[in-house]
Amino acid sequence: MWNGSASITEAVQIMAATDLMQSLLPRRTSRPALGGGRHWVWGSGFVAALVLAPVLALIWQALQGSDGLWAHLWAYVLRPALGQTTVLLLGVGLIVIVLGTALAWLVAAHDFPGRKVLDWALLLPLAVPSYIIAFVYLELLHPLGPVQELLRAILGYDNPRDFRLPDIRSMSGAILLLGLVLYPYVYLPVRAMFAMQAAGLLEAGRMLGCTRTHLFARLALPLARPAIAVGASLALMEALNDIGASEFLGVRTLTVSIYTTWVTRSDLPGAAQIALVMLVVVAALVALERFARRKQRFAGGAQRIRPLLPERLTGLRGWAALALGALPVVLGFGAPLFWLLSEAVGRIGEAGISPQLWAEMRATLGLAAAATAAVLAGGMVVAFAARLWPGGTTATLGRLASLGYAMPGTVVALGVLVPVAGLDRMIDQGAQMLLGFGTGLVLIGSGAALVYAYVVRFLAMSVGGIDSGFAQIPRALDHAARSLGDGPGASLRHVHLPLLRPALVAAALLVFVDTMKELPATLLLRPLGVETLATHLYSEAARGTYEDGAIAALAIVAAGILPVIALARIGRRNGAGRRP
Template sequence: MAAIDANLAPPPPRRQTRPLSGGGFAWVLASALVAALVIAPVLALIWQAAQGSTGLWSHLWAHVLAPALGQTALLLAGVGLVVTVLGTGLAWLVAAHDFPGRRWLDWALLLPLAVPSYIIAFVYLELSHPLGPLQEGLRAMLGYSSPREFRLPDIRSLAGAIFLLGLVLYPYVYLPVRAMFAMQAAGLLEAGRMLGCTRARLFTRLALPLARPAIAVGASLALMETLNDIGAAEFLGVRTLTVSIYATWVTRSDLPGAAQIALVMLVVVAGLVACERLARRQQRFAGGAQRIRPLEPVRLAGLAGWGALGLGLVPVALGFGAPLIWLLSEAGSRIASAGISAQLWAELRATLCLAGSATLAVLIGGMAVSFAARLVPGRLTETLGRLASLGYAMPGTVVALGVLVPTGALDRWIDRGTEAAFGQGTGLLLIGSGVALGYAYLVRFLAISVGGVESGLAQIPRALDHAARSLGHGPGASLRRLHLPLLRPALIAAALLVFVDTMKELSATLLLRPLGVETLATHLYGEAARGSYEDGAIAALAIVAAGIGPVIALSRIGRAKPGG
């Protein structure tokens, strides 16, 4: 989410900035260490994949990769189409029209972001069950008495996965496209209107081409989230690359085979990033150096206005309202009958502990990378920053698999060393203590911290750095006494996003959590796998509640002042 608006703005012109003398080498070294920690899982993945035989590769291609690639390609194409059409259409509705409830709908359309994909699949599997409330209600309305007489198509299908993932991922397109429409010059659209264009032709021939870079940014982020999904795909019976990695590693105990599938997945991710970069190559066409007059929304009165509001409320109701109501109902019934179990409290504590420690590590790593670039600007620190941000594009299963190889090797080395020195081994010290999982969180979410800290540092004049240096303060003292107080809003925002994303992360947590440790996300996954949906409702509700605050804050980004 944090990467959406950052990708919209063209890169600022490069300036030759005099590096600050003294102390910079230590920070560059720290930045290089953080970048190495991010790159290590990728290198380990390549090394592990090379351990597999040629026969293994041919077997994987015939029986695993080919079907998984086909399912993944269809899922990506379907989700991409749904989020592009839905996100772009809703963005134009809100940015170019004024109607009752528009200001409320403006931020409400982002609420589905608070519902992780595996939770919406979890909810709709119960809602759409042949004996569930939705089909029972429809049969009562239509006069049918049993599922044999009338039943809806099974949501456990590729089409169901496309529909549900599109419902929760369209805000990735809606947010940047809404901002792009709001920033477009009203004069351009007025010129088109003077040339005889209707409102529909203005959208298709002028506004839509100008918004293409924003659409590419949002769609690529939505597709990366689709690739990262494991819970919804598995619940709905879609065999994607992510599900295949999990099955090959956990079920078949075939680590080289899982690594080979993960490398194929990285190629798919690289292709998505390349397509997004290609689509944004001409993005400067959308802006100009002169001051522009923002787009004035057209007033929709009467039935047209209320119809627009109703149209906009449909995805909010399906992607957020219905799941929230069901979760509240089921969680309330469960608490009233059995209370909150001690196990769930333990899982909540484990979730908060893991998320809190991971957030602290991610903020420290992001500060090291960003402050090094501040002290010693140049190609080296810029490259280190890009390398440190690569993990955000890697799905959680790929990160987890890459982390397992070096931490497992280090665990074995520590175990042999302590056995030889003290006669007592340590076992899986790093994996069993949760350090490996924290490492995976660091790799996966470091880009959020780097982006947040860099944007905060950009608001601090460099004259303050030089003034602090002239008073005898080194980089560490300047950071502690000058930069950190000024960076507090940026750090809080980054910490909030990392904390919530860590709470929701399922793929890496599922694969690397210590034995006997459950989080809210893995508890929900286990309950859904067993079909006991009521027991998972409380955990799902806690995860959704944690995501609502950041989504509401995110809704303020890119909002046009004139039009509201």
Template sequence: MALTDLPLEDLDVPARPAARGGGRGWAWAAFGVGALVLVPVLALAWQAAQGSAGLWGHLWAYVLLPSLGQTAVLLIGVGAMVTVLGTAMAWLVAAHDFPGRRMLEWALLLPLAVPTYIIAYVYLDLLHPLGPVQGAMRAVLGIDSPRDFHLPDIRSMTGAVILLGLVLYPYVYLPVRAMFVMQAANLLEAGHMLGCSRRALFARLALPLARPAIAVGASLALMETLNDIGASEFLGVRTLTVSVYTTWVTRSDLPGAAQIALVMLVVVAGLVALERIARRRRRFAGSARRWRPVAPVRLSGARGWAALVIGLIPVTLGFAAPALWLGIKAFERIHNAGISAQLLIEARNTLLISAVATVVVLIGGLIVAFAARLFPGLAMAGTSRLASLGYAMPGTVVALGVLVPVAGLDRIIDAGAQSLLGQATGLLLIGSGAALVYAYFVRFLAISIGSIEAGFTQIPRALDHAARSLGHGASSSFRRVHLPLTRPALAAAALLVFVDTMKELSATLLLRPLNFETLATHLYGEAARGTYEEGAIAALAIVAAGIVPVILLARLGHRGGHGTN
């Protein structure tokens, strides 16, 4: 009988560490993975220390203060918008029943498929004074000249807050909706019996219970806002991320860029701390035997259709309108000029670098997750958290931290090759794309670890003990038991990592080899030149790829919802 054929329901036994004679190699490998994530942070601090005191004073007065101010305003604005919009949409679909509700539940996730730089790219074209929206408005009003009628410029802080909020609100919507669905009906019924109206029940009971979920979702949205470089630059907002890029690339000031990047790490640490504080002492208990889910209130007639229209507004603005416009522009481009050979090369580059990075990230995630299963103690738990650190760091910070050690290693390899072989290698690691893969590894390792650990939790510990009793060591049981049983989790992790690497702009923009363009950097270049129609095909391809994990996420959420409804 194969190990995986054993009856799982009767094999759940208490967890205990792996036998001390086996699995040591997995532990050391996990420590190595954690060290690879920590190296860019240490390198960043070392590089920042190379800057002079006078340089820091100049950066503080002329770069950091303006950038900090604009970053703070952007974070506050986006945080407020995603919290209000995400919570409102979650309450709408969780607590009410109306025509189209089931469709709206998953449609509200679709804006996640649109990267922030693409939403800015599209609306800059749509809302241009000579674009289709303002042109149609002037035609209706009978006005010929844009000078006589035009909308406020979308290139502003207000425009950035609105556009980023329209894309990032699902980070709040998803966990808050789950929290609303899981709330016990008897709690709300008790409040209703005490004389609370439906509005008061939301404000005084449902909303306070959902605060931990709101804190988690909002912190994720704010970290994505801090990571953004394309949308902020396109819309004229000088954030810390944009300042790192301009200080490094435009001014060739690597120590100054590292100092700004360290300030960004402080901001990230502050966001994480705020999220932890918001969830502190928020513990709620109830009787599992008496628990039952909330029954949604039926909205019929005009109220039901009004609820559907309200729910479709963020879906339309955050996904449908940009996707439709990209489809129109891509069709026009293909019809008039076809698909250029250069774009096909860029698509190949994108698929190749994303595939390589996905394999590397999955290997790292498997090592850390399996080592944590073998040795469920504080050391491995800390290693797992350390290895997940990169996901909280903006791509620009990761790229800057990766550049320093990789460039140093390139110099060592080049000197060794010249000494031994009389042949210079140049920037071997940076020029081959290895540095970019390393940055992806640091940035997205947390996704792999989280998905694989979730898969491991579905495997009873008794299978580990049965494998050892049959003479299999850690590596053998991994190949024969754990790897086959975690294939669904591996597939989900691979999909998420692959799509995220396709969409990543900040690290790709800074670490790509010379004459190596991806779909994301192609789109950035076209938008920077103002030739929006040239980048429509690349933007549409990125959005189409982003829809796949959103559909997977919606299916998982739909199953969870059925489990509670």
């Protein structure tokens, strides 16, 4: 069965594929484990080439720019964008590490009223994309919005000039809102680490005179450092990928700079050069994550591990713990959901759901379904090739095929545009020569380019999930199928696919929802005249008509709740028998 609780850590292991030195220099050659099936290895190589092509195209496009262009970009675009990106990442990293680790210790090491509900509810902010929380809080905290109006009424002020809160459109506002959405990336792996720590280790510390606070600071926290590094790296990747929240809140990050340089200034080489700098930042984040968990090993027999006994908090302490734990859920999920519900209900009551919104829902679902099918197919080819021919070659191909997860959506979109546009020109010229008429931009205009970008961006989810599913299937079943005359394809159909169904469903769910939420790549590569729910919301927020985007935002949040529920259920199932 698919180990869903490991999905966060697997994602960062996938991101570590950016360390190409290790990937491109395998120490051993592949040896067939089950015999035959070499064409699956060639298929895996083809999938890896499809993922690697946008990176190579990006480098080629960046080289088209002149030295003077690079100097201009560095002076007027890159330097301020790099500075603001650094400040944003440092602030978001601090919030997610402190908040995620503290909440994980609160839930894992204490028992108080509502702990079981809080255990999974703390994952709910994952359902709210960062651009939606910015969209909501810009309206809620507007000087004429409901929060400040209520505060002025309570304090006796009539004029907004007499009392107003600090402007949410700022670097501090962006750091706070992104931290509220992204802390679950740290909370989830760290909570699992705390839950799996042997009680004997902590009891030994108590016998040596350590208080509960000292146990956390001197024993539990150092043991959880690898999980903290993993979660924080993933959260920072998401912050770096953000375009909507940063632009709405007035923060000029590298992602926003790529978008404005490409779309507003029509400077493709300049955007490619900024994207290369962004890839350097990504590589630095991955290297920092590896450095933070270097030489970290935890040895112990799982059969002998006795889980940590939570400290019972009663009375005022218990309710205070519940209130503190619920605050991030309320701010990161409850308040935005309540506002979206109220605005959506009001909007539907006044004007109903417009035909345009229905068309955008169909476009969103169609693109997500096509991308999910392609991602699952590609992931199956890569994972099954590694199953048939385990070793350095297929491991390297798997890492290269998973490389896109480490690239922000704007970088992927920019890299995809170059080869796809070239292929479109070749198809158009061939049609003119052979048929006497041109085809235009058939790949970009049909949405195929956008689906390709989704595949590059999210293939890692499929590879990681399916590979985990294969790991749970004994190889004896493969040998039994081969002894009965089944080749690799037949054994895949008759043996593996039925057993991989949970892994495939879980991977499909994650990919489908993430493609629905993806804004940067969709914004840059969608066909002319086609809008999705995410781009519709972006357009409404850019115009300041927040109430018109509430229905689209609510649909995206509702879809995002599905994988969160799945993660919570899997976490409870994996934790069964460990919790007291």
